[in-house]
Structure formats: structure tokens, C-alpha cells
Amino acid sequence: MDKLITTGGVPLQGEVRISGAKNAALPVMICSLLTEEPLTISNIPHLHDTTTTMELLAQLGVKLQVDEKLAVEADASEVNNVVAPYELVKTMRASILVLGPLLARFGRAEVSMPGGCAIGSRPVNLHIKGLEAMGAKISIRGGYIRARAGRLHGARIFMDMNSVTGTENLMMAATLAEGESVIENAAREPEVVDVADCLNAMGADIRGAGSDEITIRGVKRLGGGAHRVIPDRIEAGTFLVAAAVSGGEITVKDVRPQQIDAVLEKLREAGAAVETGGDWVRIKAPKKLKSVNIRTAPYPAFPTDMQAQFVLLNSVADGAASVVETVFENRFMHIHELRRMGANIELDGNTAVVRGVERLRAAPVMATDLRASACLVLAGLIADGETLIDRIYHIDRGYHCIEEKLAQMGAGIRRIPGNYLERVMPARAGAGAAG
Numbered sequence: 001m002d003k004l005i006t007t008g009g010v011p012l013q014g015e016v017r018i019s020g021a022k023n024a025a026l027p028v029m030i031c032s033l034l035t036e037e038p039l040t041i042s043n044i045p046h047l048h049d050t051t052t053t054m055e056l057l058a059q060l061g062v063k064l065q066v067d068e069k070l071a072v073e074a075d076a077s078e079v080n081n082v083v084a085p086y087e088l089v090k091t092m093r094a095s096i097l098v099l100g101p102l103l104a105r106f107g108r109a110e111v112s113m114p115g116g117c118a119i120g121s122r123p124v125n126l127h128i129k130g131l132e133a134m135g136a137k138i139s140i141r142g143g144y145i146r147a148r149a150g151r152l153h154g155a156r157i158f159m160d161m162n163s164v165t166g167t168e169n170l171m172m173a174a175t176l177a178e179g180e181s182v183i184e185n186a187a188r189e190p191e192v193v194d195v196a197d198c199l200n201a202m203g204a205d206i207r208g209a210g211s212d213e214i215t216i217r218g219v220k221r222l223g224g225g226a227h228r229v230i231p232d233r234i235e236a237g238t239f240l241v242a243a244a245v246s247g248g249e250i251t252v253k254d255v256r257p258q259q260i261d262a263v264l265e266k267l268r269e270a271g272a273a274v275e276t277g278g279d280w281v282r283i284k285a286p287k288k289l290k291s292v293n294i295r296t297a298p299y300p301a302f303p304t305d306m307q308a309q310f311v312l313l314n315s316v317a318d319g320a321a322s323v324v325e326t327v328f329e330n331r332f333m334h335i336h337e338l339r340r341m342g343a344n345i346e347l348d349g350n351t352a353v354v355r356g357v358e359r360l361r362a363a364p365v366m367a368t369d370l371r372a373s374a375c376l377v378l379a380g381l382i383a384d385g386e387t388l389i390d391r392i393y394h395i396d397r398g399y400h401c402i403e404e405k406l407a408q409m410g411a412g413i414r415r416i417p418g419n420y421l422e423r424v425m426p427a428r429a430g431a432g433a434a435g
């Protein structure tokens, strides 16, 4: 298993280009299932999760062509399988997104039921309830969600909770349903809007994406088209925090600043100088950061996917602050690792109270989920000494070339291929691998 080694203490300088958004690229690629014409998608980030999505689509019979700039042409004219197997769903929960499109176009779908994961129980009841409201018959057997339907019909669906992939799944299914569907209390995340934009370019009739009520008038068929995935707002936010905690000054390019308003506001409150332009953000760290209270909530509020990075920021800021996680019930695994690096954090239910310390110290740490890993990498960039970060396959799921991008801004970071470490430094190879 690959690991990362960071050497702390270098303030980040320079600029970095943001890649396409993982959480938009996955559903947009899956939109190709809704049409027999080719869909061309550009600005796809090179990540394990995008590769897994391609593998899943290929298993369903979608023909994929990838060009040298990683644009993908997906041709779903000969889909011959409607099963998303456990082996893929267990590595990527977003596989659930094929349920709505397969059912809408082929009247059948079988998707392995995703289990809980490192950040919470993450049920999919809202996906199922919404599709049932559109006329699907759904049962759970052998760990699989088995769905059948004639042509789906439009429905008024109230989402009990704000669900990003739930909204996307139902919106995709409703494009081919008979009549009008309305999704109330829909997720407003920019990634939902990107999926709606792609579907509209394919001939769908979707209004209201980005608000909490989305109206979809079903059409008989969708065509192909071309779509460019939006920039990754969480990747951008992660680099901005990296600059802030390392005492650096960087420009993040190819980003949509208005999509990270909540994050920029907190960085300013922490004392950073933040400037924005049409597609860039410049940040200059203050001499000493001030701690900031955080409460995660659905967009446009502060994103749960930036919570771990701000726990780190508070760990080295002046003062004490609370970080409240309201979206997922168990998204604080990074705290135990940060404590091993000297952070002062108390955890009480969904609230972390973080008291800033002068400095963090290097220690072997273990990544537990995607954003927790990002937080540990950033911690390694500012800790005294060399930090060894294990289980970084989590970070490869969601950050395109993270070590190259950080190194280009001066960070001391390198990847150690697993087999090399096991041969040369057997004692360190096993570091942190308890259970």
C-alpha cells in the first residue's frame, strides 16, 4: 500500500490549477446511461473513483473512449447488463447513482445495497422512496436493491433530508418519466446543478436546480451531447487551508469563488487576506491564525467535506473554537490522529472543541476517509519533522495528483510505493496499521 511522507515547515507559495469536481464527474458520467447517443464529458479528474465509475459503466455495456486530455466519450447504445455488483459498490458508494437511470431507461436495475462507511451509516432510503413514488417496485434481496418498473411516472417527492446523490438519482430518473416530477427540499449543491445542466444539454427539461424545488418534465428520449465538469470546490478549499496553515501565499486557479463563499468567509474570519477574481482566489496567511467556529450543513452553508481541514486550522490557531458536524454522525476520525500529533481537541457527540497549540509534531498517522486524509496531509505539512501517512488510497479516491500539486507549491511531500517501503523500511511500513 502506498504511503505519503511529508516534511513540515515550508510555507506554500505559487499557484495551483483546480481539477474537475469528483462529485459532479461521477453522476455526469452516469447520465450517459440515459441515452443511446454518445455523451462526451471533459474536465474529468484522474481519480480512483472516476476509474471505478468507468469500470462500472463498462460492466453495464457502455463503450468508453478516453482521450489524452481525459475527456471521456460514453456510448450506452448497447447496455446489456443492469447489475451494479457488490465488489464495485463497496469501493464506491456513488455507484447507487446508476439505480435511477437504469430503471428509467430499461425498466430494471439491481444495485448492491451500500453498507455503512467510515463517516456514518449513510442509508439510501430516500433514493428508494422517491423511485417508488414514480411507480417502481423495489425489494431488497441478497444484499441487492432490485427495482422494476414500466415507464416511470412523474411524482411530487418531498425529501425528508437534504441528500445530494438522492436528489441526483431522482432527477436523472425523472427525465425519462411520463409527466412532471417535483423534488421538494432538494439538495442545492453546485454538483446537483452541474448534473441538471448536463441533462438539459441532452434534451431534458429541468428547472429550479440550485433551489430547493426542482421541476422535471419527463421526455420520451434524451440525446447525446457534450459537457464540461465544474471545478472541484472542495479541492480548492483544501489548498486554501493548506496555504493558511503553512503561513503561505498562493493563487488557486480555475475555480468558481462564489461556490466556496462559506469557506472564504471562514478563512477571512481566521485572519487570512482573501481576494477573488472571475475564476481565481488568492490567499495570504496572517502571522497567526485566529480560531473560527464551524457548523456544517447542506449548501450554501459550510460544507461537511471541509470540516476536517478546518479542525486542523483550529488546531494551530489562537484561541478555542467549536466545530459541529450536522451532516454525518461519525465524521471525526481525523481527531484521534491529530491528537497523536499534539492537537488539543475534545470530542462530545457531534461537537469538537479545538484549542489551538503552538505546533504539531510529526507522528505516523492513518487515513480513514477521503477528507480525513486531506486533513492529515495538511497536518504533515506544518508539523515538526517527518510524518508518515498510511492508507492513502482514500486520498487517491478524491484528489487529483495531490502530492504533485502540493510539491509544485514548495511542500515537502513524497509518495512511497508500498512494496518499496516494505522492502527497505519494514518497521515503518507497518506503522499505524492497527486493524
Ligand code: EPU
Binding pocket: 023, 026, 094, 120, 121, 122, 123, 124, 125, 126, 127, 161, 162, 163, 164, 165, 166, 187, 191, 304, 305, 327, 328, 329, 370, 371, 398
Ligand atoms: N441520508 C439519508 N437517507 C438517504 C440519503 C441520505 O438519511 O437516502 C442522510 C445521510 O445519512 C446524511 C445526509 O442525509 O446524514 C446527507 O447525505 P447525502 O445523501 O447528501 O450524501 P451523499 O449524497 O451520499 C454526497 C457527497 C459526499 C458529501 C455529501 C454531503 C457524492 C458522491 N458524495 O454524499 O462527498 O459529503 O454529499 O455534501 O456526491 C466526499 O467527497 O468526501 C464525500 C463524502
